[in-house]
Amino acid sequence: MTTSTPRAWWKTGVGLVLTGLMLFPVYWMINVSFTRDQDMRATPPHLFPTNGTLDGYRAVLDQQLPYLGTSFLVGLGTVVLTVALAAPAGYALAKLRPPGGPALSFVLLIAQMIPGIIMAMGFYAIFLTLGVLNTLPGLILADTTLAVPFGVLIFTAFMSGIPDELLQAAVVDGAGRLRTFWSVVLPVSRNSIVTVSLFAFLWSWSDFIFASTLAGGGDHQPITLGIYHYIGNNNQQWNAIMATAVVASVPAAVLLILAQRYVSMGVTAGAVKD
């Protein structure tokens, strides 16, 4: 691959500008996180936090770190459960064409349209009976509903692109459908697994409504609830709210970049092997 020609670096420049534009609101959030109350609504607004304050961060680092851990656990649990449920289903719908398959895809589509708050209310009743209110597995089960329909539809779309010859070759080799799925379909679908995992993680990371309804009373509260420390019933501490969001997104962003590195290496390796 040509990686360091001048032309490629020119593209990096454009990429930086585009990313900068997309992330400008994020910069603004960081700016506010350092801003004193009296400067928050200054006209014209301050582009940089001159006379900045660390009050927001002081509050956050004192109180928020345990919430981050919970968010990570819930995010990882959601990823695992989502992929475990959605990947086989996507394979079946894309390649095995079972009777009633289209109807199932249709149900999945509709399932996503149920408003989150109605889902949360339904879960509350179910979880109360199951006894999983305010627990990590409960929150993982609930957050998984955000990503499973998406996962199945994405896997179906991507797996239908796998050449039939590849699968038939495996069958000829004497592999059963399960073997084929495990040792042919899954490795080839690494790309879509990553996409689904990514969104499963992101959705569970930023979920508020399930967390509040189903885990609000427990010891396991994710970061989205931690933010509500700074949203009192009459008053909001915006620098602390924004600081929480910054502190919450830094480790997750690092994770994204690392995952990204790993994936692009993996994908290239896979492509070469095929």
Next chain:
Amino acid sequence: MPPMTQSSTTARDRGEAAKTAPPGSPPSRVRRPNRWLAWGFLAPVTIYLLAFYAYPLYRNVELSLREYTVRSFVQGGAPFAGLDNYRTVLTDATFGPTLAHTVVFTAASLAFQFTIGMALALFFHQHFPLSGTLRALILVPWLLPLIVSASTWSWLLNSDSGLVNAALGVVGVDPVNWLTSPGWSLTSVIIANIWIGIPFNLVVLHSGLQAIPTEMYEASALDGATGWQRFWSITFPLLRPVSAITLLLGLVYTLKVFDIIWIMTRGGPTGSSATLATWSYRLGFGNLLPEFGPGAAVGNLLIVMALIAGLVYIRIERRQQLR
């Protein structure tokens, strides 16, 4: 499952199995486990759906068919009201404008999210230094809780102390009341929603691009095709299934969006940025005295809209496969 579909699909299945079975192998060996296993693969997700979606969906339908007050919501015994709630909602003076806003919001968001997402995906698909890192960074907005990202947008768009108006002032344009004038509020929430939706489109389309074998491009490069020709003759057709699902999912998610609008404008001023989703929320949960029935009815109308979109999608898919 009704027996009719079962028998009719068996025939289709047999044809299919015969088609996919490699020549020389006895067809029965492949066909039998095929159907069996297909549902074996689907079983976990089916059980999951039944366990966790059936009840909320039933609840939402039931809420819309009864006349719920706060009292009967808690104590039970709400009288059956048939389609009264739907009638109430459909004849409400706010229904027409709200439906129009929903259509505009959804269409504009989808068009821009998809186009920009596609452009960025194509751009980042080229390998250049940092391309992967930058692409990962564009996802950062998705890590933010919506209350933070939506509030940041209302910060930027504030009439008096917002950065956007300050920037407009620098180039000599009069300030715009982005969030507080009925003429602009819908545009403002659309802009914020497009921003939030771009990463989704970028990532899904980008993985679609990666699935296209590089040999295809190499072949066309030998033919001397330009970049633009290559896009229309190779990339776009091969990306069609992924594009279709991206648009369909985008449609579903956009129809459902309420928190961004709710945090930025509360659907106002005077309903000028209200969509069916915010209206449903306002009726059912955004008020001191909830009206669950009409709220659920509006929610179900949204589900019907998604259903129609899904039917259109399936029809198009069928036609593609027949071709």
Next chain:
Amino acid sequence: MTGLSRRRRLAAIVVTALAAAAGSACSSSADDPAGGGAYVVWDPYPQFADDSDWVALLKKCGTSAGATVERTGYDTTDLTNKALLAAQQGNSPDVLIVDNPVISTLAEAGALTTTDDNKLDVSAMEKNLLGAGQSEGRTYGVPIGANTLALYYNKDLLTAAGVDPATITDWTSLSAALTTVKAKGKKGITFSAIGTEEGSFQFLPWFWGSGAQLTALDSPQAVSALTLWTDWLKQGHAPNSVINNTQTTSWQEFATGDYAFAENGTWQLANAEKLGFSYGTIAIPASAGGPAPAPTGGEFVSIPVQKNTGRYETSQKLVTCLTNADNLLTTDTTLSYVAPVAAVQDRQAAADPKLTVWVEAVRAAKGRTGDNLGTRYPKISEALWTAVQAALSGGKSPREALSAAQAAATTR
């Protein structure tokens, strides 16, 4: 074959996880209000962490009532839904602290016990504050603290502009002061006119101060109040952003030091000390002079209905402890609220003379759901804030907006 066994293993893991979760939940008594000595308390103060004075007070009161307290702080808008849902599922907390207008909704839902059932003594509470928790002669809760609205002013700015705040006693003198300030190149007044309950809360002092009643939103007095606000926006005395301002945003605007006045609440007192300029407060003037009645804000402590009615006795002890004079003083000082009991109010004013204005304002304040409006109030309030938004954004004239509001409030 490996695939199959792996799938089985996965299923086994999921089942085990579920079972483990179920087991751990059963052993924790927080989810089961009927068992053990744990009493569940929900409050709308998520800003108070477990090491705060408020939680310490809850624990102390729990101990003295012979119970351990399991407390959760929820976002206030979320708490109403959560309380209704919990009541529906028979999982209500033992003690529920909610924003006062929510009490009538929860009472209507049959989710709260009355003082007849729970034997709470509410005789010490000020009548105008208790009103928000009463419906058809029954009392559903005790106020834990009250707040209301007044006008904060920027002393430095007014002095420089030559305006004496003491001369502002009616709408005419207030508008004149705004004109003077504007002429000096400063900004006039900021408030919150957002399309939620917060917007109605902020408009009510002007609405009531005009002599209007919530039962007639389209009265000439009501139109005059909305015209006052609309004119301020048109003349540039108030920023356009008020249409979308929460009370916090409006406070941030005032904190820049550019604004002469801000309509805001008792809860900002602690933040007011951190301002970069000296400030003062005056009562919101009525149209014809004198202080306008402002709406009461603040939370109520209530005891939700339980299957096991034997629990009320301990809950009652807990609530009595929370609302005794000394504890009210502590709680209301941390919340920057005014106590709901006259004797404690006097102690507050004696300790901090700046509170005197607020104590008087609270004594003159009116409950929103009072006047026996009860659950009719939410409908009226929604119509009212919609009208305010319509007039301020220029969509309708104040008169048209309020006629539409009256029509909307009286249907159904």
